Amino acid sequence: MTTVLVDTARSPYAVLKPVPIESVKLEDAFWAPRLKRLREVTLPTQYKLLEDTGRLDNFRRAAGVVKGPFRGFYYNDSDVYKWVEAVSLALASERDSQLEKLLEEVVNVIIAAQDADGYLNTYFTFERRGERWSNLRDMHELYCAGHLFQAAIARHRVTGKRDLLDAAVRFADHILEVFGPGRRAGVPGHPEVEMALVELYRETGRREYLSLASRFIDLRGRGLIGGSPYHLDHVPFREMRELTGHAVRALYLCCGAADIYMETGDAKLREALDRLWHDLVERKMYVTGGVGSRYAGEAIGEAYELPNERAYAETCAAVANVMWNWRMLLMTGEARFADILELSLYNAALAGISLKGDRYFYTNPLADRGRHRRSEWFDCACCPPNIARLIASIPGMVYSTSPRGVWVHLYAANRARIELNVGAVELIQHTEYPWSGLVEMKVRPDRIDEFSLFLRIPEWCRDARVTINDAEELRPRPGAYLELRREWEWDDRVRLEMSMEPVLLESHPHVTCNTGRVAIRRGPLIYCLEQVDNPGCDVWDLAIIPGELRAEYEPELLGGIVVVRGRALALDVSDWRGRLYAPLSEVKVRTREVTFTAIPYYAWANREPGPMIVWVRLAQPTAPYSGARA
C-alpha cells in the first residue's frame, strides 16, 4: 500500500509529489520511539476514552444497538474519526495486531451508524433527525464529515479496504445533493471538509468533490453563516488580507484553499494564501510555531498580540499549522514552509502531548506559574487525536519527490526507498537530529542516473556545510533547498553539517510582552526554563546574561535531551512584597550570578509542577541612567 498524507501525485499545480509512509522506516531516537509510544500507549488509551466517554456508544446508539441519550458534545464523532485516521497512519509505519483489531471494530461501529440516505452524524439521529443541516454555522456537521472522509481515505490507503471509503463516498454524495452546484448555498462554520473533499477527489477521481470544496470556499464571506471574523465569513477568502478569527478554523480553511489551488491553479487563491501566510508568520505566530493569542473566541489576535501566560496556542492550531505548511511546501517546494512546519512540529505541537503519550495540553502557554498541567482527556477532545494523527504522519513528511529528484525536508535517522522518474533510490540517513546538526546520508540508486538530491537547509542554520563523498565542500544558503544534481552511484555519501549553536532570540519591538526578554533556540527547538532544573531562584526572576551558551546532552533527562546552559542574574525580588508599582529603582533588587539550565519547550510539564518561562528576562548592564538596571 502507499499511504501518502496529501496525494499530490497527479495535482497539476503541486511542485512536490508525496513519498508514502511505507517507504520510510524511521530508525531514530526521537520520532521512532514516539511512534512506538503512539501505538502502545496513546492510541490504546484514546480508544478506551472514546469508549468510556460514550463516543463509540453514540454510533452504536445511532445504529440502534444501544439505548440511551446521545452523550457529550454534538461534534464528538470527529474524535472517533481522527482516531481512526491516526491508527491507520500508524499502521502504515508498523503493523500492530492489537490496534488493527480495535480499528476493525471501530470502523464497523461507524459504518453501522450510517443512514440509508448516506447521512452520518450520530448527534442528528432520532429526535434530532429533523434538525439536520439546519445550523451550518454552529453544529459542525460538515466538520465531522470532513474528518470521516480523511479517516476513510487513510484507511483505504493503508489497508486497501474500501468499507469506510464507501461510507464516506455515500455521505459525500448525500452532501452533494444538499449543497452541490445548483443546490442550497451553504458554508461550514468550522472549515475542515474542504481539504477532505479535495483529498476524496484525489482518492476517487470524482471531480464533483473538488467542485464542492471550491464552492465552500467561494461562498464564504457572503454572510451565509453570519458574516463574523470568528467564522471567517466576514470577507471572501480571496480578498482576505489578515488571518483572523478562530485559529483552528482559519488554518484548516487555508489547508483547504491550498489543496484546491494545487488542483485548479487559481492564482487568486494562491495570492490570498501567500498574504495570509506572511501575516501569520511575520505578525501573529508564537516563537514556538503556536497560533492563537486569545482565549476569547480561541482566536488569532491583532498583529504582535502574543501574550505568554495567556497564550491560547491550541494544540490543534499547531497541528493545523503543520498541515497548512505541508500543503504550501508541496505546492511550491519553497523552504520557508518547511521551516515553519518543522518549528510548529517540534515545539508548539509536540508540547501538546506528554512524554509518556497519555496526557495532553489543549492550550499551550509560554509562561506559567505551575498550575497548567496536561490532562488525560477533555470534554472537547479535539486535540488528543489530532496530535496522534500528526505523529503518525511524520514518516510521510520526511521526503518528497519532483521530476528532478528527491527532496529531504526533515532530518531523522531512517531508511527510505523512493521511486523517482529515473528509478528507485534507497536513502539511508544517519543523524542524531534534532540533538546534533550532523546528517550523513547514503544514496543507493537502483541504477546510476542523473537526478537531484534537494537538501533542506533550515533558516535557523547560519553555518551549513555539505560534502559529497568527502570532496567539494559546499556552503549552502540557509532557508533554501540545496540541489545536489549528479549521476548518483551506489553508496554515494552526502554529509550535511548544520551548526547548532544555541542562540538568543528577540521579538519584533511591537511584541510588547517580550520587551527586554529573550528566548533560546537551538536548531529546530525552542527552549524554556523550568523551575525543577533551576533551584534557588524562581525562573521568572532569572535574567540571562548574553554570552556563551552551552549545549549538553543529558541522556537520563526527559527521555534524553540536549539542555542549554548559560549564565544569568538571579534577581531577589523579595523587597517587592506587597507592592505592585513603585517609582523606578525605589525597590531594590539584589542580584547574584548563577548558571541556568533550559530544556526544550516540548518537554515541559513532565515533572513536578513549577514556574516555566520561554521569554526570559535579559540582564541589562549596570546603568549610567539612574533608573536602568537588571
Next chain:
Amino acid sequence: MTTVLVDTARSPYAVLKPVPIESVKLEDAFWAPRLKRLREVTLPTQYKLLEDTGRLDNFRRAAGVVKGPFRGFYYNDSDVYKWVEAVSLALASERDSQLEKLLEEVVNVIIAAQDADGYLNTYFTFERRGERWSNLRDMHELYCAGHLFQAAIARHRVTGKRDLLDAAVRFADHILEVFGPGRRAGVPGHPEVEMALVELYRETGRREYLSLASRFIDLRGRGLIGGSPYHLDHVPFREMRELTGHAVRALYLCCGAADIYMETGDAKLREALDRLWHDLVERKMYVTGGVGSRYAGEAIGEAYELPNERAYAETCAAVANVMWNWRMLLMTGEARFADILELSLYNAALAGISLKGDRYFYTNPLADRGRHRRSEWFDCACCPPNIARLIASIPGMVYSTSPRGVWVHLYAANRARIELNVGAVELIQHTEYPWSGLVEMKVRPDRIDEFSLFLRIPEWCRDARVTINDAEELRPRPGAYLELRREWEWDDRVRLEMSMEPVLLESHPHVTCNTGRVAIRRGPLIYCLEQVDNPGCDVWDLAIIPGELRAEYEPELLGGIVVVRGRALALDVSDWRGRLYAPLSEVKVRTREVTFTAIPYYAWANREPGPMIVWVRLAQPTAPYSGARA
C-alpha cells in the same frame, strides 16, 4: 435635603460619617465643568438613548401603555435606574429644570410598570411572567432590583419624594417574601442588591433588608448558583483569599460586604475584605486603578496578569473600585483606601467618558494601535450611566466627618458647610488640583472650638508641607491623614503643598508585560503617550531616557491639562519589517534622541486615532553585554 452616597451616619462600625452633596459647592476647573457637562450633555443624551433603544418603552410596555416585544437585553432596566440615580445625584449639586422634568417622567414610567405584588422587572412580564426568579444565576433580576433601590434612595434623599422609594420598598418586600429568612435559599448571579439592601435599611430603618443582604452573602459559595469562580460562588465569601471571577461582580460583592460590616461589625467579613483588597491592589490592579485582565469572562486574572493592549478594565469595574474603596474608607478612616479611590477615579474611571461627555469606553486598554475608540452607546450599556452616577457623586466624596472633626479626602476648589459635633464649619478650598499640589484652605467655624482637620496626604506625595496661618511647617507622612487639632478660629488658613514632580513607575517584576517599561505618574494622574502629540516616531517605539521630566500646563490642550515632557530615544524599527523573531542584535535599530509629550491617561482618544501607550519602553544604556541595547 441631605444627599449622602453611603449613609453611615448611624452605622456603628463606620469610622467616618458622610457629608451631603448639597453641603459642598465645587468651584474648581476640573470637576465643576464635568458636573456641568454631565447635566447639559451626558444625562440628556443618555435619556435620549434610553428612549431610542426601547429601554423606557420596555417599562411602558409592562404598564400596558405601548405594545410590541421587549427590546434589548433582559437586564436593560438597570440602565434606566442608574440614569435616575445619576440625575438625582446631579440635581443635588445644582437644580436643572430640564433634567427635573425628564426625571419626573422617567420615574412615573418606572412606577407604572410595577406589578400589584411589588415585582418590577420589565423583561419578566406577559409571556415571561412565569419565569420570574427561575434563574438567579444568569437573569439579573436581583441586580436590576438593586439598581432600582439605589435610584429610589438617591431620589428620596435629593428631593424628599417618596414615590420611587415606595415602589422600591414594595419590591424589596416582595423579594423578602421570596428569599427572606426561612424562605427560598437564593443568591444573585450578579451582586449589586446587597449594597442596595443595606442602603435601603439605612434609608427606611427596616432591619430585615440588612438581614436579607447578609443572607445573600452568607449563602454564597454553597453552589446554589453553580459554584463557579465567575459567579463568585466557588467558596463562601468569608473564606475568599483571592479576588477572582467577573470583575464588576467581585467588586460589587465587596461593596455589599463592606456595607454589611459597617452595620454588623462581623469581623470575618472585615478580614475577608482586607485580604481581597490586598490581593487586588498588590497583585491584580492596573496602574490606572482599572480592574479586569481578561476578555474571557470579563474577569480578574491571576496574580500579576495585567496585559496592556488586551486589558479589559471595564469602566464599570473602575466605578466599582471607587465605590468599594469609598466604603472601606468610611469603614476605617485609613488613607490607603482614599489613595485607591483617587487613583481609580482620576484614571481608570474617567477614561471611560469622552471630554465632551457623550462617548464611552466599555473596555480600557493601556496600549492601543488606534482602533479602540469611544462609542455613543452599547447594547450592553452598563458603563455610560455608571460613569454618570460616579461623576454626579464626586461632591459627596470630598469630605467626611468623625467625632473628632472633618476629613478632607479629595482636593478640589470648593466651598463647603459641614456639620460637626461642635457646630458647623465652613471650609473654603483654593487649589488648581490635580494640576497643582498647592491647596489653601480657609476654616470658618461658626464658633471657636476644638476639633480636628484631617488632611489626606496622598501616598504618591513624598514631599508634603503643611502650614497653619503661615506658622509651624509640618512634614506629614505620605499615605496617611494628618490630623490638625486645635481651636479653630474664623479664617484660619491651612496651606498644604504637595510636591507633584512627575515620576517614572515600574511594576513588580512578575508583571511580565511591563518588563523594561515605565509609566509616568504626576500627582494622582497616570499619563500616556498618544501619537498625535509625538509626531515623527510611533509612540510604541519611544524609549524614555530616565532623567528630568517637565510638567507644563497647556491651557488649550484637551480642556486644559498639564503635560509631561522628557527625553526619549526614538527607535527606527524599520529593519524589522517582515520579521517577527531574530537572533539578538541581528536586526539593527537606529536611535535618535527626541522630546516626548505625555498626556493624562483619562484624556486619551479625544483627538484623531493613533497609537497610545501607558507603559513606555525604558531606554537602556549602551551595553557592555553584546546584546543589550535600547
